[in-house]
Amino acid sequence: MRATLDLLRHSRPARIFFLAHAQSALGTGAAYVALLVLAYERYRSPWAITLVLLAEFLPAMALGPLFGAAADRWSRRTCAVVSDLVRAVAFLGIGLVSGFEAMIVLALLAGAGSGLFTPAVLAGLPSLVGKERLPPATSLFGAINDIGHIVGPALAGLLLLAVGPETLMIVNGASFLVSAALIAVLPFGAVRHGEDVERRRSLLAEA
Secondary structure (H helix, E strand, O other): OHHHHHHHHHOHHHHHHHHHHHHHHHHHHHHHHHHHHHHHHHHOOHHHHHHHHHHHHHHHHHHHHHHHHHHHHOOHHHHHHHHHHHHHHHHHHHHHOOOHHHHHHHHHHHHHHHHHHHHHHHHHHHHHHOHHHHHHHHHHHHHHHHHHHHHHHHHHHHHOOOOOHHHHHHHHHHHHHHHHHHHOOOOOOOOOOOOOHHHOOOHHHHO
């Protein structure tokens, strides 16, 4: 705990990054509940909920090695920003579009963004905080994810008494826009110097 507080006290880039991640993690936890409510309200079928959840988790499960290879091949900051922008588009779209097929496609897009974000961040943290502060930074990243999964749904339960699930999806999409803007200005995981990318194997071969 002390190491984590020291990290946040002495590293402004770390404070910015974890602030960005915390607000998007809470939004994601709240949007998880809103997504279930939205799927059932629109289609009145448990199969709709099943397909939406599958669409959200399938990309990370099926394409995890590919996302990891992408984070290792290109700038980790670029990968993190792109993944946030992808999720922003996906959640904003889910909140605004009513078609079932579009909802599934957008949920797949959100899952792909999440699948790319995690390996990009974990690979880029050493350049952000330094190797000596990597253990508390990694622990804090995981703790924020867990808090988002626990507090976010509880927050959604309260907010859904006042606003609709579409509003929560739009707010979550906006949280990823904020996260992308903050991460874009951080010294975060550039491509390694001296590495000849032209001679590397294809992305699929590396995956």
